[in-house]
Amino acid sequence: MTASAVVLGPRPSGRWARRLSAVIIVAGVVAVLLPLAWMLSTSLKPESQVFRSPIEWIPSTFRVENYSEAVTLIPFWRYALNSLIVTVPVVIGTVLTSTAVAYAFARMRAPGLRPLFFLVIAAIMLPAEVTLVPSFLLFKELGWVGTYSPLIVPAWLGGGAFNIFLLRQYFLTIPREQDELARVEGHSFLSILLRVIIPQSWPAISVVAALTFVDVWNDFLGPLIYLTDQKLYTLPLGLNFYKDIYNTQWAHFMAASLLALLPCIVIFFLAQRAFTQGVVLTGRR
Amino acid sequence: MAAISLTGVSKTFTDGTVAIAGLTLEIGDGELLAVLGPSGCGKSTVLRIVAGLEVPTEGQVAIGDQVVTEVAPGARDLAIVFQDYALYPHLTVFDNMAFPLKAKRMKRRAIDQRVREVAALLGIEALLHRRPRALSGGERQRVAMGRAIVRSPSAFLMDEPLSNLDAKLRVQLRSEIRTLHRELGATFLYVTHDQTEALTIGDRVAVMRRGRLQQVDDPQQVYDFPANLFVAGFIGTPPMNLLLAPVEQEKGHQVARVGNWRFPLPEGVQASEIVVGIRPEHLGVPGFLHGYESSSAQEVTVLETETLGSVSLLHFPIEVRPVLLRDDASSSSFVVGDSPTVVIAAADAQARIAAGSRVAIAADVSRARFFDAQTGAAVGQRRPVSTTPCVKAL
Numbered sequence A: 001m002t003a004s005a006v007v008l009g010p011r012p013s014g015r016w017a018r019r020l021s022a023v024i025i026v027a028g029v030v031a032v033l034l035p036l037a038w039m040l041s042t043s044l045k046p047e048s049q050v051f052r053s054p055i056e057w058i059p060s061t062f063r064v065e066n067y068s069e070a071v072t073l074i075p076f077w078r079y080a081l082n083s084l085i086v087t088v089p090v091v092i093g094t095v096l097t098s099t100a101v102a103y104a105f106a107r108m109r110a111p112g113l114r115p116l117f118f119l120v121i122a123a124i125m126l127p128a129e130v131t132l133v134p135s136f137l138l139f140k141e142l143g144w145v146g147t148y149s150p151l152i153v154p155a156w157l158g159g160g161a162f163n164i165f166l167l168r169q170y171f172l173t174i175p176r177e178q179d180e181l182a183r184v185e186g187h188s189f190l191s192i193l194l195r196v197i198i199p200q201s202w203p204a205i206s207v208v209a210a211l212t213f214v215d216v217w218n219d220f221l222g223p224l225i226y227l228t229d230q231k232l233y234t235l236p237l238g239l240n241f242y243k244d245i246y247n248t249q250w251a252h253f254m255a256a257s258l259l260a261l262l263p264c265i266v267i268f269f270l271a272q273r274a275f276t277q278g279v280v281l282t283g284r285r
Numbered sequence B: 001m002a003a004i005s006l007t008g009v010s011k012t013f014t015d016g017t018v019a020i021a022g023l024t025l026e027i028g029d030g031e032l033l034a035v036l037g038p039s040g041c042g043k044s045t046v047l048r049i050v051a052g053l054e055v056p057t058e059g060q061v062a063i064g065d066q067v068v069t070e071v072a073p074g075a076r077d078l079a080i081v082f083q084d085y086a087l088y089p090h091l092t093v094f095d096n097m098a099f100p101l102k103a104k105r106m107k108r109r110a111i112d113q114r115v116r117e118v119a120a121l122l123g124i125e126a127l128l129h130r131r132p133r134a135l136s137g138g139e140r141q142r143v144a145m146g147r148a149i150v151r152s153p154s155a156f157l158m159d160e161p162l163s164n165l166d167a168k169l170r171v172q173l174r175s176e177i178r179t180l181h182r183e184l185g186a187t188f189l190y191v192t193h194d195q196t197e198a199l200t201i202g203d204r205v206a207v208m209r210r211g212r213l214q215q216v217d218d219p220q221q222v223y224d225f226p227a228n229l230f231v232a233g234f235i236g237t238p239p240m241n242l243l244l245a246p247v248e249q250e251k252g253h254q255v256a257r258v259g260n261w262r263f264p265l266p267e268g269v270q271a272s273e274i275v276v277g278i279r280p281e282h283l284g285v286p287g288f289l290h291g292y293e294s295s296s297a298q299e300v301t302v303l304e305t306e307t308l309g310s311v312s313l314l315h316f317p318i319e320v321r322p323v324l325l326r327d328d329a330s331s332s333s334f335v336v337g338d339s340p341t342v343v344i345a346a347a348d349a350q351a352r353i354a355a356g357s358r359v360a361i362a363a364d365v366s367r368a369r370f371f372d373a374q375t376g377a378a379v380g381q382r383r384p385v386s387t388t389p390c391v392k393a394l
């Protein structure tokens, strides 16, 4: 988010403003990268050297085996697979349903649609903690506790207020005449979404997909509340076993965490490419 | 091919804006009707109602002998060209033109053949692989036309299709559209705020103001016999001079007197005042005003001159009250101003008249038009347009 905000924001005009913004960017980058650097460095150290003071940024002895050991000390791949089983359907559901809902809000004219949209916007302000207990009770009533359903199904029911808002705003930048032309030519509402709106909205759609992926992949609270069987645990839950059983194996913990982080880094990289490509494609800036 | 007819059509938007009020209009089969009016008068709304993109609040729309008021846009067999063209930036020119055919579920090969055929007609074969943003304004316009033509619709709706182009290209494409209309033989509804465009392109011109139809006639008739003060003041650059004149008796006839100029009135005028409309080209310096029924001249002081090459526009005051057109929300289209009126005459440039000089100006009184000072409606018989040319071919 920080990176994209910097790229998208208006250019500061004055020389001092530019210098100041450079300082802020550098500070931001350092703040983000420092913990990551510590993780990387720790993951390559023997356990005994982890807390040496002063911090050894470059380990005196490299221990690459930490990685191969980390994935066998706990059922790492099982947890990774579980994470995928949850994340992929959530991303698909979120993209599909938030696109559909956003399209309706951007293009349909119906009485009551406007108040409904403001209701959706209001939901963005709602902290997740507020809905935690009622939704838990609901899923318990449905007998879904202990399964993946509470984590996956909601994503197929609208895809989240923020995503709807983001996509709607993007769809609104596409001239309405483009739809109208297609309507006069005999294309259906769905055909217009598929052939006119979506092909021009890859930047926004990939942002939604990427943010959702990272969110769900790293989600700790959801799986913690709803998953009871250890065999179903996702990575964020599973990684805790380095702490509990082995008295916190920092080096292994950091190695596994970095491995778990890898898909997010790849996703961000891909999303960024799609993002710039999308902008070039539509010729809008 | 089909005629389009609107009967008693009104459109009030949900915010209360009355875009069209009681519009009845017939577009003949194969006719090119130009809808002309100032910005915001409801031209686009008329077009959108015909297309089915807006549903009229009242009234009925028919295409051919089928009432389509409730029919979906896609089932009306029409094509639209928008001012901004609305080409899809993510598709090539070829795919943009093929887009309407995809809705018809045509075979790939048939689509390919049809798109190339139309591209050849418009001379844009070389552009087929390009994206719209790599095209010039004129090329985009042609692609938008091509996209409309591929479907061979029964009618074309064009909303200011040339307004985004520079003047030279506009003139060129104007005649291309005319040629295209002749070749396709389809019905065209052509919306524009540009009177030159409307007059040159239309078989007939419909003039609108504030959602109401003012006049529908062939272009020459609209120019020669404006139905009311609004049309008189809107059509023509510079516009018709509109003067409020007293009605007087002279040798048993009624005349409207403007200084020395005496305009004989049609039979049956009751009012004591009448609005005289006289176009600048029907005022001039005696001796340079050829073959007209000119009245006696009157001496005026020229305030200002504008040279247009062949003619020179002379601005001079005359002691009568002017009739001014209003552009605001009022229901009346005109208001009477204070004397004097600054009249414009288009004098032969060869007369070489300088600002500040005093000259005699004559009026071709037979070409004057008269309007009711209360309602603004044209007074007197409107002559049918003569089909025989005034000047015989040699």
Ligand SMILES: Nc1ncnc2c1ncn2[C@@H]1O[C@H](COP(=O)(O)OP(=O)(O)O)[C@@H](O)[C@H]1O
Pocket: B013, B014, B015, B017, B018, B019, B037, B038, B039, B040, B041, B042, B043, B044, B045, B046
């Ligand atoms: N969707 C709409 N909602 C409310 N008012 C509208 C809408 N579309 C057009 N109008 C109003 O209706 C009037 C006619 O608009 P339009 O047909 O676009 O005029 P024109 O094409 O002659 O410039 C204008 O006053 C315009 O502001």
Ligand SMILES: [Mg+2]
Pocket: B040, B043, B044, B045, B159
């Ligand atoms: Mg318009």
